[in-house]
Amino acid sequence: MEAWFVSDIHLKTAEERNGQILLRFLRSLLQKNPQQVHLFLLGDIFDLWIGGHDYFVKKFQPLIDALVDLKKAGARITYIEGNHDVHIESFFQKKLGAEVFVEAQYYQLDGLILRCEHGDLINPDDIKYLKYRSIIRNPYIKPLGNILPGRFWDYLGNKASKNSRHRSAQFRSAYEQKLVQMIRDHALRAYQEKPFDIIISGHMHVFDDTVVRIGDKEVRSVNLGSWFEEKVKIFRLRDGQGDWVEIG
Numbered sequence: 588m589e590a591w592f593v594s595d596i597h598l599k600t601a602e603e604r605n606g607q608i609l610l611r612f613l614r615s616l617l618q619k620n621p622q623q624v625h626l627f628l629l630g631d632i633f634d635l636w637i638g639g640h641d642y643f644v645k646k647f648q649p650l651i652d653a654l655v656d657l658k659k660a661g662a663r664i665t666y667i668e669g670n671h672d673v674h675i676e677s678f679f680q681k682k683l684g685a686e687v688f689v690e691a692q693y694y695q696l697d698g699l700i701l702r703c704e705h706g707d708l709i710n711p712d713d714i715k716y717l718k719y720r721s722i723i724r725n726p727y728i729k730p731l732g733n734i735l736p737g738r739f740w741d742y743l744g745n746k747a748s749k750n751s752r753h754r755s756a757q758f759r760s761a762y763e764q765k766l767v768q769m770i771r772d773h774a775l776r777a778y779q780e781k782p783f784d785i786i787i788s789g790h791m792h793v794f795d796d797t798v799v800r801i802g803d804k805e806v807r808s809v810n811l812g813s814w815f816e817e818k819v820k821i822f823r824l825r826d827g828q829g830d831w832v833e834i835g
């Protein structure tokens with residue numbers, strides 16, 4: 588089994604650098620043995636995707652085609668929504684056949700227990716975001732995702748992501764160590780909820796791969812960082828071993 592973990596690409600178009608890197612990566616998975624591939628999309632793959640609009644499907648068509656091919660060839664695709672890809676199941680689950688979730692999920696992979704999540708609950712101090720999350724996750728808001736036109740969400744999302752990027756860039760440079768600590772503290776908290784061997788998250792845009800000691804147990808805590816780097820690297824679990832693969 589070969590599992591790949593991708594998050595926080597924040598694609599605005601299929602044509603930009605990271606869109607092309609993702610496309611080449613998806614095609615490379617197709618060249619392997621797709622029936623042995625489990626692709627985890629752990630949120631914020633797109634800078635904005637709301638609801639089941641054709642608008643977004645068309646906007647990212649080459650990538651969608653590659654995902655469809657991969658699924659048809661027998662790969663398993665799990666998509667955990669981020670805060671920029673919201674209420675996506677009407678396309679990704681019903682049409683593409685991926686498994687779509689919002690909250691953390693547990694998997695057994697080559698004898699390891701794995702916890703995967705987007706990571707937007709890692710920072711308990713981000714009160715503003717937690718409020719926003721409770722609004723966009725409200726079941727009464729959900730239908731709007733399909734009613735209001737894609738262009739409207741695109742406009743709103745571009746405005747929102749500009750603000751949040753500005754904030755988070757400042758936040759990051761001053762508090763990167765604090766973010767890393769939050770990721771590790773979260774691993775501890777999550778372990779108390781339900782034990783695992785590896786926890787994999789994104790959202791924080793800080794790469795972190797460390798061993799956290801919990802009592803006499805050692806668990807691996809991985810944050811996937813983002814694709815806003817000169818070199819893109821993807822976390823892979825193959826035959827129970829985790830490593831980072833640089834792709835271009």
Ligand SMILES: [Mn+2]
Binds near residue numbers: 705790
């Ligand atoms: Mn996020």
